Amino acid sequence: AQSVTQLDSQVPVFEEAPVELRCNYSSSVSVYLFWYVQYPNQGLQLLLKYLSGSTLVKSINGFEAEFNKSQTSFHLRKPSVHISDTAEYFCAVTRISGGYNKLIFGAGTRLAVHP
Amino acid sequence: KAGVTQTPRYLIKTRGQQVTLSCSPISGHRSVSWYQQTPGQGLQFLFEYFSETQRNKGNFPGRFSGRQFSNSRSEMNVSTLELGDSALYLCASTLAGGPQETQYFGPGTRLLVL
Numbered sequence: 387a388q389s390v391t392q393l394d395s396q397v398p399v400f401e402e403a404p405v406e407l408r409c410n411y412s413s414s415v416s417v418y419l420f421w422y423v424q425y426p427n428q429g430l431q432l433l434l435k436y437l438s439g440s441t442l443v444k445s446i447n448g449f450e451a452e453f454n455k456s457q458t459s460f461h462l463r464k465p466s467v468h469i470s471d472t473a474e475y476f477c478a479v480t481r482i483s484g485g486y487n488k489l490i491f492g493a494g495t496r497l498a499v500h501p
Numbered sequence: 502k503a504g505v506t507q508t509p510r511y512l513i514k515t516r517g518q519q520v521t522l523s524c525s526p527i528s529g530h531r532s533v534s535w536y537q538q539t540p541g542q543g544l545q546f547l548f549e550y551f552s553e554t555q556r557n558k559g560n561f562p563g564r565f566s567g568r569q570f571s572n573s574r575s576e577m578n579v580s581t582l583e584l585g586d587s588a589l590y591l592c593a594s595t596l597a598g599g600p601q602e603t604q605y606f607g608p609g610t611r612l613l614v615l
Contacts, residue, residue, distance in 0.1 A: 429606030
Protein backbone atom coordinates (compact mmCIF):
# COMPACT_ATOMS: atom_id res chain seq x y z
CA ALA A 387 0.00 0.00 0.00
CA GLN A 388 1.01 3.59 -0.49
CA SER A 389 0.74 6.49 1.93
CA VAL A 390 1.62 10.16 1.81
CA THR A 391 2.50 12.39 4.74
CA GLN A 392 2.46 16.14 4.48
CA LEU A 393 4.36 17.32 7.48
CA ASP A 394 2.75 20.72 7.89
CA SER A 395 -0.98 21.29 7.92
CA GLN A 396 -0.60 25.07 7.71
CA VAL A 397 2.26 27.27 6.56
CA PRO A 398 2.01 31.04 7.06
CA VAL A 399 4.50 33.13 5.13
CA PHE A 400 5.02 36.75 4.13
CA GLU A 401 4.74 37.85 0.53
CA GLU A 402 8.04 37.60 -1.40
CA ALA A 403 9.50 35.18 1.18
CA PRO A 404 10.60 31.66 0.21
CA VAL A 405 8.51 28.66 1.17
CA GLU A 406 8.91 24.90 1.39
CA LEU A 407 6.00 22.47 1.71
CA ARG A 408 7.17 19.06 2.82
CA CYS A 409 5.95 15.71 1.52
CA ASN A 410 7.11 12.21 2.38
CA TYR A 411 5.70 9.02 0.95
CA SER A 412 5.78 5.34 1.69
CA SER A 413 5.41 2.63 -0.94
CA SER A 414 6.65 -0.90 -1.54
CA VAL A 415 6.38 -0.37 -5.31
CA SER A 416 7.54 2.36 -7.66
CA VAL A 417 5.31 5.40 -7.84
CA TYR A 418 4.81 8.60 -9.75
CA LEU A 419 4.59 11.78 -7.64
CA PHE A 420 2.37 14.80 -8.04
CA TRP A 421 1.62 18.14 -6.47
CA TYR A 422 -1.90 19.49 -6.94
CA VAL A 423 -3.22 22.87 -5.78
CA GLN A 424 -6.77 23.71 -4.74
CA TYR A 425 -7.95 27.32 -4.67
CA PRO A 426 -11.03 28.16 -2.58
CA ASN A 427 -14.25 26.68 -3.95
CA GLN A 428 -12.48 25.04 -6.86
CA GLY A 429 -11.31 21.61 -7.88
CA LEU A 430 -7.69 20.54 -7.93
CA GLN A 431 -5.17 21.60 -10.56
CA LEU A 432 -1.89 19.92 -11.32
CA LEU A 433 1.11 21.98 -10.26
CA LEU A 434 3.87 19.59 -11.29
CA LYS A 435 4.73 15.91 -11.44
CA TYR A 436 7.73 13.61 -11.34
CA LEU A 437 7.67 10.64 -13.68
CA SER A 438 11.33 9.93 -14.44
CA GLY A 439 14.57 11.61 -15.40
CA SER A 440 15.81 14.75 -13.69
CA THR A 441 14.81 14.71 -10.06
CA LEU A 442 14.09 18.44 -10.09
CA VAL A 443 10.82 19.37 -11.75
CA LYS A 444 9.46 22.87 -12.26
CA SER A 445 6.09 24.47 -12.86
CA ILE A 446 5.36 27.44 -15.05
CA ASN A 447 4.51 29.67 -12.08
CA GLY A 448 7.81 29.37 -10.24
CA PHE A 449 7.27 26.30 -8.05
CA GLU A 450 9.73 23.43 -8.09
CA ALA A 451 9.94 20.05 -6.39
CA GLU A 452 12.78 17.62 -5.95
CA PHE A 453 12.33 13.87 -5.85
CA ASN A 454 14.63 12.25 -3.30
CA LYS A 455 14.39 8.49 -3.54
CA SER A 456 16.60 7.71 -0.55
CA GLN A 457 14.55 9.95 1.72
CA THR A 458 11.25 9.13 -0.04
CA SER A 459 10.46 12.81 -0.23
CA PHE A 460 9.06 15.21 -2.78
CA HIS A 461 9.21 18.66 -1.19
CA LEU A 462 7.71 21.67 -2.96
CA ARG A 463 9.53 25.01 -2.95
CA LYS A 464 9.11 28.51 -4.25
CA PRO A 465 11.80 31.17 -3.82
CA SER A 466 9.35 34.09 -3.61
CA VAL A 467 5.62 33.69 -2.98
CA HIS A 468 2.76 35.94 -4.01
CA ILE A 469 -0.57 36.63 -2.36
CA SER A 470 -2.17 34.67 -5.20
CA ASP A 471 -0.33 31.51 -4.08
CA THR A 472 -2.64 31.29 -1.07
CA ALA A 473 -4.30 27.90 -1.49
CA GLU A 474 -4.23 24.32 -0.27
CA TYR A 475 -1.51 22.10 -1.70
CA PHE A 476 -1.76 18.33 -1.97
CA CYS A 477 1.03 15.87 -2.54
CA ALA A 478 -0.07 12.61 -4.19
CA VAL A 479 1.33 9.34 -5.51
CA THR A 480 0.11 6.69 -7.88
CA ARG A 481 1.50 3.25 -8.62
CA ILE A 482 3.45 3.03 -11.85
CA SER A 483 1.86 -0.33 -12.62
CA GLY A 484 -1.24 -2.09 -11.46
CA GLY A 485 -2.95 0.88 -9.91
CA TYR A 486 -4.15 2.53 -13.09
CA ASN A 487 -4.48 6.18 -12.13
CA LYS A 488 -5.68 5.96 -8.54
CA LEU A 489 -4.19 8.90 -6.67
CA ILE A 490 -3.29 8.58 -2.98
CA PHE A 491 -3.26 12.04 -1.44
CA GLY A 492 -1.66 13.54 1.60
CA ALA A 493 -3.77 15.51 4.05
CA GLY A 494 -2.88 18.81 2.44
CA THR A 495 -0.94 21.92 3.47
CA ARG A 496 -2.73 25.21 3.67
CA LEU A 497 -0.40 27.98 2.48
CA ALA A 498 -1.38 31.42 3.71
CA VAL A 499 0.58 34.30 2.18
CA HIS A 500 0.41 37.55 4.14
CA PRO A 501 1.21 41.05 2.82
CA LYS B 502 -11.73 22.80 -24.81
CA ALA B 503 -14.28 22.81 -22.05
CA GLY B 504 -13.11 21.49 -18.71
CA VAL B 505 -14.62 18.83 -16.52
CA THR B 506 -18.14 19.75 -15.47
CA GLN B 507 -20.08 18.45 -12.52
CA THR B 508 -23.74 18.83 -11.73
CA PRO B 509 -25.28 19.84 -9.50
CA ARG B 510 -22.75 22.06 -7.74
CA TYR B 511 -24.63 22.01 -4.44
CA LEU B 512 -27.05 19.54 -2.96
CA ILE B 513 -28.89 19.21 0.35
CA LYS B 514 -30.41 15.87 1.26
CA THR B 515 -31.72 14.21 4.40
CA ARG B 516 -30.58 10.97 5.97
CA GLY B 517 -31.90 7.89 4.25
CA GLN B 518 -32.37 9.52 0.86
CA GLN B 519 -30.33 8.69 -2.18
CA VAL B 520 -28.45 11.02 -4.51
CA THR B 521 -27.00 10.92 -8.01
CA LEU B 522 -24.11 13.12 -9.07
CA SER B 523 -23.04 13.67 -12.65
CA CYS B 524 -19.65 14.28 -14.24
CA SER B 525 -18.89 15.19 -17.84
CA PRO B 526 -15.20 14.70 -18.68
CA ILE B 527 -13.13 16.71 -21.08
CA SER B 528 -14.06 15.83 -24.64
CA GLY B 529 -12.11 12.77 -25.78
CA HIS B 530 -11.19 11.65 -22.27
CA ARG B 531 -12.15 8.06 -21.57
CA SER B 532 -11.26 7.68 -17.91
CA VAL B 533 -13.24 9.19 -15.05
CA SER B 534 -12.28 8.91 -11.40
CA TRP B 535 -14.27 9.99 -8.35
CA TYR B 536 -12.91 11.27 -5.06
CA GLN B 537 -14.52 12.25 -1.77
CA GLN B 538 -13.07 15.21 0.11
CA THR B 539 -13.88 15.80 3.78
CA PRO B 540 -12.14 17.82 6.50
CA GLY B 541 -11.59 14.70 8.56
CA GLN B 542 -10.53 12.11 6.00
CA GLY B 543 -9.10 14.35 3.31
CA LEU B 544 -9.19 13.23 -0.32
CA GLN B 545 -10.13 9.60 -0.78
CA PHE B 546 -10.45 7.63 -4.00
CA LEU B 547 -13.89 6.21 -4.66
CA PHE B 548 -13.65 4.49 -8.03
CA GLU B 549 -12.46 4.82 -11.61
CA TYR B 550 -14.23 4.03 -14.87
CA PHE B 551 -12.64 3.47 -18.24
CA SER B 552 -14.64 2.68 -21.35
CA GLU B 553 -17.75 1.97 -19.28
CA THR B 554 -15.95 -0.52 -17.01
CA GLN B 555 -15.04 -0.02 -13.38
CA ARG B 556 -11.31 -0.64 -13.19
CA ASN B 557 -10.56 0.31 -9.65
CA LYS B 558 -12.47 0.80 -6.43
CA GLY B 559 -11.59 2.41 -3.11
CA ASN B 560 -12.59 1.33 0.37
CA PHE B 561 -16.13 2.60 0.50
CA PRO B 562 -19.31 0.69 1.37
CA GLY B 563 -21.58 -0.70 -1.30
CA ARG B 564 -23.91 2.27 -0.86
CA PHE B 565 -21.52 4.11 -3.15
CA SER B 566 -21.79 3.05 -6.77
CA GLY B 567 -21.14 4.51 -10.15
CA ARG B 568 -21.36 3.97 -13.84
CA GLN B 569 -20.03 5.35 -17.08
CA PHE B 570 -21.90 5.84 -20.29
CA SER B 571 -20.73 5.32 -23.86
CA ASN B 572 -20.04 9.05 -24.20
CA SER B 573 -17.71 8.79 -21.14
CA ARG B 574 -20.03 10.79 -18.91
CA SER B 575 -20.17 9.29 -15.46
CA GLU B 576 -22.59 9.23 -12.58
CA MET B 577 -22.12 8.23 -9.00
CA ASN B 578 -24.93 7.25 -6.71
CA VAL B 579 -25.07 7.15 -2.95
CA SER B 580 -27.99 5.31 -1.43
CA THR B 581 -29.30 5.51 2.13
CA LEU B 582 -27.41 8.69 2.89
CA GLU B 583 -25.70 9.12 6.25
CA LEU B 584 -24.57 12.32 7.93
CA GLY B 585 -20.96 11.29 7.30
CA ASP B 586 -21.54 11.36 3.56
CA SER B 587 -21.51 15.16 3.68
CA ALA B 588 -18.51 16.03 1.55
CA LEU B 589 -17.19 17.59 -1.62
CA TYR B 590 -17.32 14.99 -4.38
CA LEU B 591 -14.77 15.55 -7.11
CA CYS B 592 -14.46 13.84 -10.41
CA ALA B 593 -11.39 13.86 -12.61
CA SER B 594 -10.78 12.78 -16.17
CA THR B 595 -7.78 11.62 -18.17
CA LEU B 596 -7.36 10.76 -21.79
CA ALA B 597 -6.47 7.10 -21.44
CA GLY B 598 -6.37 6.39 -17.71
CA GLY B 599 -2.63 5.95 -17.49
CA PRO B 600 -0.90 6.53 -14.13
CA GLN B 601 1.45 9.10 -15.62
CA GLU B 602 -1.35 11.26 -16.93
CA THR B 603 -2.48 14.51 -15.38
CA GLN B 604 -5.93 14.20 -13.85
CA TYR B 605 -8.19 17.14 -14.68
CA PHE B 606 -10.60 17.84 -11.88
CA GLY B 607 -14.04 19.36 -11.97
CA PRO B 608 -15.18 21.98 -9.43
CA GLY B 609 -16.98 19.35 -7.37
CA THR B 610 -20.46 18.76 -6.00
CA ARG B 611 -20.88 19.82 -2.40
CA LEU B 612 -23.31 17.47 -0.68
CA LEU B 613 -24.81 18.27 2.69
CA VAL B 614 -26.75 15.54 4.47
CA LEU B 615 -29.07 16.70 7.25
